[in-house]
Amino acid sequence: MQAAEITERLKSVVVQTYGDRVGTFKLRSVDEATSKARQKARSQLSKEERLLIDRALVPFRDWLIERDPEAAERVASGSPAPQDIETAVHAAEDHAVAQMAPEITEEEVLLLEARLETGRIETVEERNRNRHPPLRLNNRHVRTMAWGLAVIVLGAGLATMATEVGTLVNVAGIAVFVYGFRKWRSGETTSNVPDVSVFRGGKIKRDGETQL
Known part of the structure; x- marks a missing residue:
């Protein structure tokens, strides 16, 4: 051969x-x-x-x-x-x-x-x-997740004093975190630039393409 x-x-x-x-x-x-x-x-x-x-x-x-x-x-x-x-x-x-x-x-x-x-x-x-976008605080959705975690921690602290209030705060924190996580995972970035206004449902994709 x-x-x-x-x-x-x-x-x-x-x-x-x-x-x-x-x-x-x-x-x-x-x-x-x-x-x-x-x-x-x-x-x-x-x-x-x-x-x-x-x-x-x-x-x-x-x-x-x-x-x-x-x-x-x-x-x-x-x-x-x-x-x-x-x-x-x-x-x-x-x-x-x-x-x-x-x-x-x-x-x-x-x-x-x-x-x-x-x-x-x-x-x-x-x-x-x-691939997913990096976890950086300059990403608004990462900041949303961070706020959600902060609210969860706050809820845990309040739960020691008032169980019902703490539970409600925890639920709110989890909701905020999940919302931010889903947006970060999708890679979408909302914008207030006039020609791609969030008030008109505009979104800027990671590759820079505009979607209205």
Whole structure:
């Protein structure tokens, strides 16, 4: 088997598994069973076979970088490739080793192939959607949450003197905190700027787009 054949086979696995999705590879970690299967399989390969796989992984790694515009831009600027690319290359190495090791069980083959074949890719859109704005006091919704916590603390103090009053204050504090938390989580920022007035229901999204 030639290095080019191994490279093309690994590319085919990625395309079949992830399609045209581009982003961050999310692969499962190496457990003890996979680690043992890896050691057993690699020990059965000759030095020439290991070098063959190493040569095949070089163009495969370049291909992974090229298909991801962000990774390609990062590497072009002189920075190292993203860690998830290196992780995917290691998973591909396990996959190639599983195909070449002569005396490993079907279960061990499945373990070595699974990391590359059962992962997922988190796209840029998904990654950005999962990010939340930082907890900073210059964010009005964070300040709202802080006020809510302060009211809850005040309610706890009042509860020692007047239970009913303390309970009502606590409920109010929780309501304020939850309101602020939901607004902060959504990433929305209200504004009193005339052309995006809160009195007209205007909202400024995090990306700066105006929504009326």
